[in-house]
Amino acid sequence: MADEAEGPGRTAGQHATPRSARTAQRRRAVLEAGLAVFSERGFHKASLSEIADRAGMTHAGVLHHFGSKEQLLIDVLRFRDGSGVDGDAGTRPLPEGEALLNHLVETVGENTARPGVVQAFTVLAAESVLEAHPAQDYFRDRAAGLRDVLAAALAESTGRDAGEPEVRDAAALVIAGMDGLQIQWLLDPEEVAMPRATRLMLEALTQRLAQNGPPGTTG
Amino acid sequence: MADEAEGPGRTAGQHATPRSARTAQRRRAVLEAGLAVFSERGFHKASLSEIADRAGMTHAGVLHHFGSKEQLLIDVLRFRDGSGVDGDAGTRPLPEGEALLNHLVETVGENTARPGVVQAFTVLAAESVLEAHPAQDYFRDRAAGLRDVLAAALAESTGRDAGEPEVRDAAALVIAGMDGLQIQWLLDPEEVAMPRATRLMLEALTQRLAQNGPPGTTG
DNA sequence: CAACACTTACTTTCTTGTAAGTAAGTTACT
DNA sequence: AGTAACTTACTTACAAGAAAGTAAGTGTTG
Structure with a gap:
């Protein structure tokens, strides 16, 4: 199971580009699981373990990537919103007028x-x-x-x-x-x-x- | 013989209220504390201990009155809304038309x-x-x-x-x-x-x- | 080899809920 | 009126679990 990239290196501002496409992919899986669980349970009732399960790792693995539950929430919101802390996301700017x-x-x-x-x-x-x-x-x-x-x-x-x-x-x-x-x-x-x-x-x-x-x- | 004219004395007895009225008063204190804490923290993050503290009892005391955290929430909502599970509450019906x-x-x-x-x-x-x-x-x-x-x-x-x-x-x-x-x-x-x-x-x-x-x- | 991406194991802290005890109050009965 | 039987309103103590976060170790990979 190798690297079929969907865009390995990205311009990520001041944040270093992820090492491999696989890493970006795993992070993305966590973000998606996070969105799902936060939406089903709200922030306080959501647990890192459930998010981790759905992303196929342990809760400590999630913390390795995002540092804390709060940071994960913020990254999830930005991910879904578009501003794409990570690789991408649908990021279409709103039309005006x-x-x-x-x-x-x-x-x-x-x-x-x-x-x-x-x-x-x-x-x-x-x-x-x-x-x-x-x-x-x-x-x-x-x-x-x-x-x-x-x-x-x-x-x-x-x-x-x-x-x-x-x-x-x-x-x-x-x-x-x-x-x-x-x-x-x-x-x-x-x-x-x-x-x-x-x-x-x-x-x-x-x-x-x-x-x-x-x-x-x-x- | 407790002077029944003025109600049962507690050690620090000061209320001219019969026991049932005092109970209603304590329940009300819990409902008000519950409203405050639920509103500050939301349901999931609110804790029975904090509610109990504010009402001047232990969390087990709160459970004695309301059975469970969920039931307390429901009673708090109805209390504030008016339908008055308890003795009173400002129950003004909405005007119509x-x-x-x-x-x-x-x-x-x-x-x-x-x-x-x-x-x-x-x-x-x-x-x-x-x-x-x-x-x-x-x-x-x-x-x-x-x-x-x-x-x-x-x-x-x-x-x-x-x-x-x-x-x-x-x-x-x-x-x-x-x-x-x-x-x-x-x-x-x-x-x-x-x-x-x-x-x-x-x-x-x-x-x-x-x-x-x-x-x-x-x- | 060194950084990375994790895992396992553990600590700390909180949580609701239960159990059991106690001191009052209430009721029933004489 | 007095007392026994019972209920109410709590308390303390505990059970049982979940939670986030940490530390340290392991295997992979560039």
Whole structure:
């Protein structure tokens, strides 16, 4: 069983490139197992042993690669998110402007097909609110960044200014709506139509912003 | 003969309360400690010992009253919610119809003053999504009930029918928005104005429903 | 050979839950 | 009213297990 590489050496910033493709592959297996277990159990109830089992090693082996459970969580989130501490991951940058809004509805639709990832982000985001949670910075920064790009997108498509409080509130609401829908959907998938509801929210908010807004643009 | 007029004296007896009342009081202390600790740590990371400490007894004492950690959680939720397993609790039934919508914004405003309770419900609701979580039924039923009353309220104030998918989606969105805003607010209180955003959401959704809706009303 | 990728074994710390004891309070009966 | 029988509200002590993390060893590989 040799090295059929999928990209052995990578530009990994300041971190040294992994020695072999096999090592990268094992790390990746741990990250995937971590995502699965964190999403099924949440951070606190997840155990390194279960993650290690699924990745085919012992919990000490996991610690060898990631140092601590907290660091593993952070690496798992970045791995899934895209920024790819490791070799790669789907890393597509978000579209900007109006395209972002359509992209969101699409993404929500895709998400109904992978409850695992949805659950991981939902549970971990809420959990991160707890004092001294290791993923707190990650989720706070993520939310702030999303609010920014969403405010820009909403502003663009309604002729408003991205700095207006109402626009920023709307941006927060879009994220909030998506997060909250996920909770309800995970609890009761048949009662909640995530993509349809997301579209409704976007339409309602953009209509409201457009109607109430553009100072000189409307004429 | 214990002067029955003033109740049974303990060594340091000071209460004019009969034994059963004192017991209820101790149980209540545990419920309040439980709410605090569950909200600070989440269910899994909360420990009976810490709850017991705050209530002034040992963890075995807590188990004497509530049987198990899971049962304690459920009793805490019901206690805070109102249904009052115990003697009391503020059990005010939700207003109905349009009044509910105003009530929501008010409640959100009040909530900014008590992050503890907000955090408890936010974190536990998201956590309940995990397999075999003890509060899963509680939160699923709660969400379903809220969607019903909200759909009715939205229908009433927009001339729509509470059974229409769009109205039900809007109801789910209101809950989702509130839940999601709480997460963002807990992570970054200065960046998120919960009450203002909540009002915006309600306005945007009711306008959208009213505009798009009443089959015979529009002309 | 030396670094790496692990494993086994162990330590420490916590966890919930149980068992059994005790000091009060309550009830039943005379 | 007095007392015995019982219940309640706890406590201390323990059981049994899981958890993360450490240390040290082993085999592979570049």
